[in-house]
Amino acid sequence: MQSRHVHVVIARPAGEVYEYAADPDHLSGWAAGLAQGEVTRDGDLLLVDSPMGAVTVLFAPRNPFGVLDHDVALPDGTTVHNPLRVLNHPDGAEVVFTVRQLGATDADFERDVAAVAADLNRLKDLLEA
Template sequence: MESRHLSVVIAAPAREVYDFARRPENLTAWAAGLASGVTRDGDDLVTESPMGTVRVRFAAENDLGVLDHTVTLPDGTEVLNPLRVVPHPHGAEVLFTVRRLGMTDVEFDRDCAAVQRDLETLKRLMET
């Protein structure tokens, strides 16, 4: 099992980044993997993704910057995505762990590149 830790440093306070990133109405602005339109269903968010309809459940709001979330894929597979916003000397660092989970090298590299683009989009949004 291979994991890759991707990160970006954002020139904004960690709490502001955390608060922005966890709001459902902001997800489609920076998380392309969640494609379009997020609706709430109890504690879950439901959205259309490139894979079809997925359910997303974030960790409860906390003071530690933990934005871990479980994505339930259309086939019922659940994938835990570790995501953190931590204080950094220049603002905040956002760290996302991508797990290989049976992907080919090409698929894994493509998934990592997509996550890195999302992190860069979040950075642009927060620094504008």
């Protein structure tokens, strides 16, 4: 199993990037690989229509460290842990998402990496506009 760290530098303060990305109301605006349309809350769980079907998402509790790790429960019952961090960077913030291959084919893994990169670039474009 391979992992790849996909990252982008955003010319905004890390705290601002974290607060925006942590807000479930913003997910469908930048995280198309996870959320398509409205996000519904059920306590700490988020109910999301995703490209994979209806999923539930549980983010790490708000924290001062920029940790946005989240577990995604897929329609087949599998739960995938997704490490996501917002780090201080000399030019603002660096957002790092670790994509893990798990059981995916090499081609599917590359598609996942490309989808995550597109999502992070969409976040960058929104926050730098």
